[in-house]
Amino acid sequence: MGALTPSGIDEVYLDTNATTPVLPEAVAAVEEVMRALYGNPSSTHITGLKARHLMESTRQLARQVLGASNGHLIFTSGATEGIQTAVVSALSSVKSQPELLNRPGKLLLYGATEHKAVPNTLKHWNQLLGIDAEVMAIPVNHQGLLDLDFIRRHAKDALMICTMAVNNETGARQDLSAVEEAIRSQNPQCLWMVDCVQALGKMPLALSDTSIDYAPFSGHKLYAMKGIGLLYVRQKAPFSPFIAGGGQEQGLRSGTENLPGIASLKPILEALLDPAHSTFRSVDTLNGFRAQLADALLTAFPGLVFNNDFSVSVPTTLNFSVKGFASKELLDLFDAANIRVSSGSACSSGATRSFVLDAMGLPAWQSEAAIRLSFGPAMTQAQLDHACERIAKASDALRYSCRHPGHLKPTEQLEGLVQLKSGADCCYLLVSQGQAIVIDPVSPLVERLVETISCQGLQVAAILDTHGHADHLSAAPVLAERLGLASSDVDALGWPQQASTGPLGLPAIAVGDNWLSRMATPGHTSDAVALLLSKGEDIQAAFVGDTVLHGGLGRTDFESSDAKALYRSLKALGQQLPAKALLLPAHDYHNLLFTSLEAERRSNPLLAQVLAPVSMLDEAAFADQKARLDQALDTPMEGCEIRCGVTNLNLKLSAEQELTLDDLALLDTPLLVDVRESHEHHLQHLGNDASAPLSRLAQYLLEHPEDKPLVCYCRSGSRSQVAAAALTRLGRRAYHLKGGVALSQ
Template sequence: MEIYLDANATTPVLPQAREAALAAMAQDFGNPSSTHSTGLKARALMDGVRALARRVLGAGTGELLFVSGATEGIQTAVLSALSALREAAHQPELLLYGATEHKAVPEALKHWNALLGLNLQVLAIPVGRDGRHDLAWLRAHAPRAGLVCTMAANNETGVISDLDGIEAALAGISALWLVDGVQALGKLPLRLAQRRIDYAPFSGHKLYAPKGIGLLYVREGAPFTPLLAGGGQEGALRSGTENMSGIAALGAVLAALEDGRVFRSHATLAAYRDRLADALRQAFPGVVFNAPLADCLPTTLNFAVPGVSAKLLLDLFDAAELRMSGGSACSAAKAQPSYVLQAMGLPAWQAASAVRLSIGPVADAAFIDEACARIRICG
């Protein structure tokens, strides 16, 4: 039996979500833009999921758009922000992003910065050895910035950003703020409307929904430019017929999250992580954890073993049917040292030989028991 420990890359689809997707394909298959009863039924389903997402995310009066995933959400947010900056009376000098951000963010910044002819300076916000943003650096540079991009939690290390500290550093300045919420969904309370976050993308497949569905939060009053124009769906903010099976599946996941019985508590997940860390210590006495566990998601461990390459570790784990990764799934095939760990200032050997173990928040004790037993035999 396979033990899947790569949930930060993707997750299996929750049974309730599969059932909801199939029902949307078989019974609720209407086009939500149609005005007959079949279309209205699909519209009601979509509106219900949007209302549920609004409650779960604490989105208040902000817009919640159904998109294909986080990359589209990031592209839309960056386009919206930079289009507004191009029209501003006083143009900023900088575009800022966290040095450990997912590559989708800096690549979107560079793409739209060039395409819109802004040619602003794009700078990475430094992070410390703990993986958290250098708030003093941010305070010094934010007054000259037009857009600041910081993730809520890192996909490789699980490091949780100090969003309150970042918000304080941005106080009194006009820069727009994008927060990548992908890894935080289902694991951290984001309280979107209680913060000055302008844009926040989310991806369904990182939390038990199918690939191809996501959300983009846009704060009320934040500038917005559609990435996709066409038939005027999503209030003309994101054209294209909505992915009803994906929306239905995402709705089932969000309902389970709101219900609180399927997803484990933070304390339970932290206890699971500690057990996995102990199993790694028993198997590999010299193991080094690459980020302080107290500052990380309770679902993620990033580690290295002195003198043992990431490839060898992954081969050992794979032989035991333990599925882990060498870092971000998007970069795994390139076999390069982790730029996230390099940005944190870790030694070259750690950045080159890091392995990521990540569990999903519906993991149970029996799953952790089996995972720990298999890890121990790999030593």
């Protein structure tokens, strides 16, 4: 399986806000503890006393680093446990005070850009403990700084306020003195937690000089082991043990202490306290590193904008977006170049937008395309130079897919069908012999289309829509203007008024040796059409708009809709199209790329009844069932203004379809299909397996109709899983490599 193994490239790790590698000195300390200092710190014999000495000496170092000369400093498993402990302690105290518990209008406040662990914890324990307070987000400005006036207005009603010192996505650094003044000027007794996870080693802390009640820390964010953390608790602040049991940590946190984890913290703390130590760079040096990385990124990606304000951010975090690129595309590009970055927060739920950037009021495209690049204070100049070189190579590779504005030169002549997506919206580019037709263009993809058409030197024959879209305006006029196309005699959907009759007996446009024929399919809207792609009379695919969707049909409750007309259109499509011809909808709510009438008959009972050889229902019965289905569309799909059709699918690959490298070795000459983009192939120099990026997979099927088993693979297994699911639904024998190239290195 050598074809799956990329050439050796040194990894450039720029995701330290998610976690850091363990410092060599920390690894040595852990090994020493596990080899020689394995005693239980609670034991009173010499072995236990040595273990306790290590633990307490590390605690004293932490006090010095954190400026915590008094108060409690408790070893925990990490920041999440610290947050739980702080919230439970604060709310348990409220629970025991009727004058607070029964106060009207009581609030639990948290910063709108806090790590999700904070609001989720507040909501959980607020409900479980019966506090019944309103959990409210404190707004932030465009820099990510808390609205201090908002805090002053609401602090008097707050039972607890949770803020953070440094944001994990943007590096925004809060002015804790100003936040403290805003809180304490209105409510001296309110309990205040500050998430200090990203602050350790990046800004000075003097906790005992503040009125902060609780401050959690996590070791793995600064070169220590995972599974070890600290919680600072101010002297006399309410405290309830979150983990009760044997009474360790002076009864504050039970359970045998994680001595290897504690040992891993000690050299980190020692380095932070020693100004002559060579491990960590000065703030001035780190600022210089950030400037060098920023210059490298701006040179590599001319459309790049930074989402964080460097003047109020720690120097180790850069958050940026590149116009025209989704965050997933950039992640794949950087990963192929062996550069590790992340999109937003690595601990998030996988949402496609950054809630942090949304809270800051940044434009939607920046939130959707956000990439976080972070490095630790142990970064060296040599590592930085190597990172900048790799960023340049990643940018260079975009020439191979026409994505770099500075390299609009065709390196591979485009031919056939390209499927582009923005969210659930689908847009298609049909290319044949230097001519192109654009179908269903949407605004977020205009720049991408212009790049591709300009790079390839294509002549645009038409820009078409399949119907008047209800959820967005057609981008056809904007695209035509950007391409400098002269106005022409076309109808509202872009169809040439003087189109000739093609081989199917329908109005048609010739594109190279292909024909695109227009067939009226009213129902979803009165102007809906299907565009049939054929070679002569052989129909290979149909662009069906929202008439047929994956697992469903277009809605028919618009003003211009007609369910009975849709019934007739579906009948006509069933008579005109081969059962296996690819259907290419205008929306893809399930990330299934394409479908066919054969596949839809299996998953869509209503369509199956319409297309049955002997009609199983008439127009009126169809319209009645369709009206009931459309009632499910009252609530718009999250992230969309309106959902254009009812779909109901729950397709999962079987365990037999998810292969490991060992499974792959047992297959008899499998046909491997690489679904990554061409620039990724260039960066990793893979073998000569079939190349079919997701955007070109439909074209691959048109060129390879034979039913051979296909094994799809990509970087991490996510795109190959999509491909395998789409192929399986068409009835093809398809598998995917679980974990992708990432697990084969």
